[in-house]
Amino acid sequence: MLNTANLEASHSRPQLMHRVPGRETASRQAVVQQIADMLALLRDELAPLRRLVHAGDVIYHAGDPFRNLYVVNSGFFKLVNLIADGREQVVGLKFRGDWLGFEGIAEGCHACDAIAMDTGEVWTIRYESLIAAAAKQPALLTVLHQAMSRQLSGERESLTAVCTLTADARVADFLRHWAEAQAERGLRSDQIALRMSRAEIGNYLGITLESVSRALSRLAREQVISFVEKGRRDVHIPNVAALAEFVQRSLVPPSATLQ
Amino acid sequence: MLNTANLEASHSRPQLMHRVPGRETASRQAVVQQIADMLALLRDELAPLRRLVHAGDVIYHAGDPFRNLYVVNSGFFKLVNLIADGREQVVGLKFRGDWLGFEGIAEGCHACDAIAMDTGEVWTIRYESLIAAAAKQPALLTVLHQAMSRQLSGERESLTAVCTLTADARVADFLRHWAEAQAERGLRSDQIALRMSRAEIGNYLGITLESVSRALSRLAREQVISFVEKGRRDVHIPNVAALAEFVQRSLVPPSATLQ
DNA sequence: CGTTCGATTGAGGAAGATCAATTAATGTGG
């Protein structure tokens, strides 16, 4: 099993956010709107270059000089960290409304590859122009900082997941996140087209492709997911909450079920 | 062993940055200066509230409304992510020049605890004031964005380490990072006072406290580190490069040593 | 000086990596 994060037993605290189903839907609509508003703002204030991309297209490479940030309008993208010694790691997946390229600001060159995983559209935003425009339109700064902040939180959640969840739970959590991401963007969350190989998913989650495959098979066997038609790329998720339950179940080392 | 990040064998590329020892020292001095300049800028432009803290002091809690950012002047701090279901995860360690609180910007409240691990000083910076002051002094915006960017990169490196390194290598890499962090801040890098329990280190690295202990014992046995005096809290690092070598060695699954 | 907490070390077991074989999907040229 995993290390169960027992820093201090006394440190535990009641749950932070107690989500009410109704509110969830409400806030989700708000998020959809928020993304649309942000994109409208960027379009109006900066008239960014719009670029159509296809699976495999490179937005930028590690080592490229930093000049632009990019915002996803449609499609989805992976960020791949490259370490000098040959290790490579998918460190993020980005959807509509997400920004690409923040890592480049500090060092003046990009630290990872950004690659399209599907047909889509990215907007190119010159960093200098953005800062200049923000002087007159402070809302630009707000959306920029929110996006950076959100990305930081997301990265930390990933780290927490990798450190505290079993392989099965990670896969379940991954699917849950993906479904949530789609819902927050106004897309259907009951069905997702992964368009990633098992190897890529495994790399992202820090497990092998075989473990991903086994986890998916187990989830299907337990009716938490099912595969759409022939081919096991598209996943049907009848009930997102069931995925969260599965994660919880994998978390508790049997027993403690009653009591 | 771990999953060895073989997304595509053909994808491998020659090492990105080829560090020359001389330049390393030069750029390190530059980093020291950079941090000092940033702190001077913040002091001059914002006259931040300076707060002395001791081990255990809380800078902010998860759930607290977001209003301020904090900059570490001295000491060091941990960031602890709290998940509703009881999992908790050390997601970052912050030293002089690092900022705390970025995660709060997006949602309007902090998403983790920030806790002092030693005596030190943090500067409180009201986010609103910072943005206002940045209108007249653009350098403030630059340092803010660089700090956020750097933090994002760091988070991704952590994720990569957790996903690709063995338990022993993670501990070695952790020590190496710490030593580097001290060097970049003008402190001695041949000796580090952890002031973290094995449990905390393990939590941060996604392994158990026993694995941390065993890894440290192994590193000591192989002369890569040694313990200072009685007590195994302070670690002596005769040669930082040896730590990097140890990480590399753990990376390659035997064989391939020659050829 | 005993108590307590943290660290170390050992033994056993479980999760997951590795190796290998099979099957399914995809692509290619005839």
Place this chain on the structure above:
DNA sequence: CCACATTAATTGATCTTCCTCAATCGAACG
């Protein structure tokens, strides 16, 4: 459109790593 070649996914068997449990040791503190 089909036979073949190629690549991705699944599943099983084995082995390694690391987690779990437990005992011991050391340091710190009242």
